Amino acid sequence: MIGNWRKRSQSTALSSGIVVDGQRKTTGGRSRTRLLMTMTVFFGLYAALTSRLVHLAVLEPEEGAGPQSRVTASRPDLVDRNGEVLATDIKTAxxxxxxxxxxxxDEAIEKLATVLPDINYEQTYNKLKSGAGFVWLRRQLTPAQQAEIMNLGIPGFGFRTEKRRFYPGGSTAAHIVGLVNVDNQGISGMEKYIDDQGLADLQASGLAIPRDLKPVALSIDLRVQHIVHDEITRALERYHAIAAGAVILNAKTGEVIAMASVPDFDPNNPFNAHEKDRLNRIAAGTYEMGSTIKSFTTAMALDSGKVDMNSTFDARRPITIGRQTIRDFHGKGRVLTLPEVFIYSSNIGSAREADVVGIDGHREFLHRMGLLDRVKTELPETARPSEPKTWKKVHSITISFGHGMSTTPLQTAVGAVALVNGGFLMNPTFLPRTEAEAMANATRVVHAQTSASMRYLYKLNATKGSGGSGARAAVPGYRVGGKTGTAEKVVNGRYSSDVRFNAFLAAFPMDDPQYVVLSIVDEPKPEKPGMAATSGLNAAPVVHNIIRRAAPLLGVQPDFRLEEEPLLVSSQ
Known part of the structure; x- marks a missing residue:
């Protein structure tokens, strides 16, 4: 019995053991199934969410669906060469x-008009009745406007914080710094330049993070920029002109230290920025530059090796070619030496200088100096010069004294840099550049001796008692040299003796020029009844005032020991 009981117990135990193990296996399988199902559902939802996000990322936003992220894209500060802020982002609503x-x-518009009286009723009404999910009503409000609108308590109205560009200097450097649109994207000037250098791509990708955007330094000196802007604004009023402008270039590096043109605009409120009289006449306007071009004609003749400082030119009689007769303004009626041709600004003498070089050589030289090709620089707003399609002798003669070709004042100043710095042409830049960097990309365009001769002629022309037309630009201690330019403008197809474009091209100090300054006064009137309105009476004084005020800031030390008459350089 005992044996039978043991057998039954073992059988029962074995039987029970099989049953328990089967239960464990069944329970474990169900748990794994549930886990797999849960994971499948989770990954399915995750995949669906990811797919939706990718779809929304590539989908074009519907009109009125809400503000795009680029609206609040940040921009780097623009600063001058000394770190003074020219443009920065501020928050606005x-x-x-x-x-x-x-x-x-209707009620919403009536209430809103109490704060924004200039609101367009019809346009706003159509927006509010459109049934859209989102519409802009007014971008970039003042804090006071935002507070007043909030107090109106209009249901369905809201505010979004955005970035707005602020220009502390107002119009002082407007043509250089440029503008942004309502979405904080650069549309002109250096603002547009930095967008084109990759900022726009960063903004579009959402990577324009304020803390990562380092300030962009420009070459201009805000202190000197203020002086230039102030002086040309005074000139505009003093000489009753339609426009005025000036530029200062570093003769060693080609950096633009200051540039301004008036009338201009306030980039903080650029409602009139696109009016045609607001263009930057220094870089974006082309003009017949008058007798300032005689600088290049004389340099061309000297550089050809066919004439020297002792050469003479017959200016006794006018030159007649075809239907044109070339005369001198207050001519001497005699044979002139090369320095006399320059300081008396003889049209006849300049024509004979050009004749020595020839038509093809003349055209080639002006292209070499960069006067007939679009200037290469960072500023987007630059004009293309114009010249005759086919040069004939009459063109060479008239161009020799500044008529018959048009170029920008900026290019004229750039060419003058090469004439006084030893003969090296360098593209102008609005970004800081060292002398070594400038020379690495500079091109020699005239011989060193030609440059030395031009420095002498410039100084001679601005020396009192020499008879030169640039005496009114002289500043004691700063050894200023320069050349006037009075160009008659075309009115109804003919040159008018009463409508002029005046310029003065200068450099200082002439013993070792550090800076080139060019001023323009467009259509000046006599300052007083009975006075003339030539460049020596308006454009030259503008340069005088700019140098007098700016030279100390630029670190140029006055030296009164060199206020003697210039010595004639050797032509050997």
Whole structure:
């Protein structure tokens, strides 16, 4: 019995053991199944969410669906060469509406008009009745406007914080710094330049993070920029002109230290920025530059090796070619030496200088000096010079004294840099550049001796008692030299003796020029009844005032020991 009981117990135990093990296996399988199902559902949801996000990322936003992220894209500060802020981002509020939540559009507009009286009723009404999810009503409000609109308590109205560009100097450097649009994207000037260098791509990708955007330094000196802007604004009023402008270039590096043109605009409120009289006449306007071009004609003749400082030119009689007769303004009626041709600004003498070189050589020289090709620089707004399609002798003669070709004042100043710095042409830049960097990309365009001769002629022309037309630009201690330019403008197809474009091209100090300054006065009137309105009476004084005020800031030390008459350089 005992044996039978043991057998039954073992059988029962074995039987029980099989049953328990089967239960464990069944339970474990169900748990794994549930886990797999849970993971499948989770990954399915994750995949769906990821797919939706990718779809939304590539989908074009519907009109009125809400503000795009680029609206609040940041921009780097623009600063001058000394770190003074020229442009920066500030936070501002913009007003939007959700038309689906607007109860009474008429009442909403009436209330809004108490704060924004210039609001367009019809346009705003159509927006509020559109049924869209989102519409802009007014971008970039002042804090006071935002507070007043909030106090109106209009349901369906809201605000979004955006970035707005602020220019502390106002119009002082407007043509250089440029503008941004309402979405904080550069549309002109150096603002547009930095967008084109990759900022726009960073903004579009959402990577324009403020803390990562280092300030962009420009070559200009805000102190000197203020002086230039102030002087040309005074000249505009003093000489009753339609426009005025000036530029200062570093003769060693080609850096633009200051440049301004008036009338201009305030980039903080650029409502009139696109008016045609607001263009930057220094870089974006082309003009017949008058007798300033005689600088290049004389340099060309000297550089050809066919004449020297002792050469003479017959200016006793006018030159007649075809239907044109070339005369001198207050001519001497005698044979002139090369320095006399320059300081008396003889049209006849300049024509004979050009004749020595020839038509092809003349054209080639002006292209070599960069006067007939579009200037290469960072500023987007630059004009293309013009010249005759086919040069004939009459063209060479008239171009020799500044008529018959048009170039920009900036290019004229750039060419003058090469004439006084030893003969090296360098593209102008609005970014800081060392002398070594400038020379690495500079091109020799005239011989060193030609440059030395031109420095002498410039100084001679601005020395009192020499009879030169640039005496009014002289500043005691700063050894200023230069050349006037009075060009008659074309009116109704003919040159008018009463409508002029005046310029003065200068450099200082002439023993070792550090800076080139060019001023323009467009259509000046006599300052007083009975006075003339030539460049020596208006453009030259502008340069005088600019140098007098700016030279100390630029670190040029006055030296009164060198206020003697210039010595004639050797022509050997």
């Amino acid at each position: 913009s007003l939007f509406a959700e038309p689906r939540r607007i109860v009474d559009a």
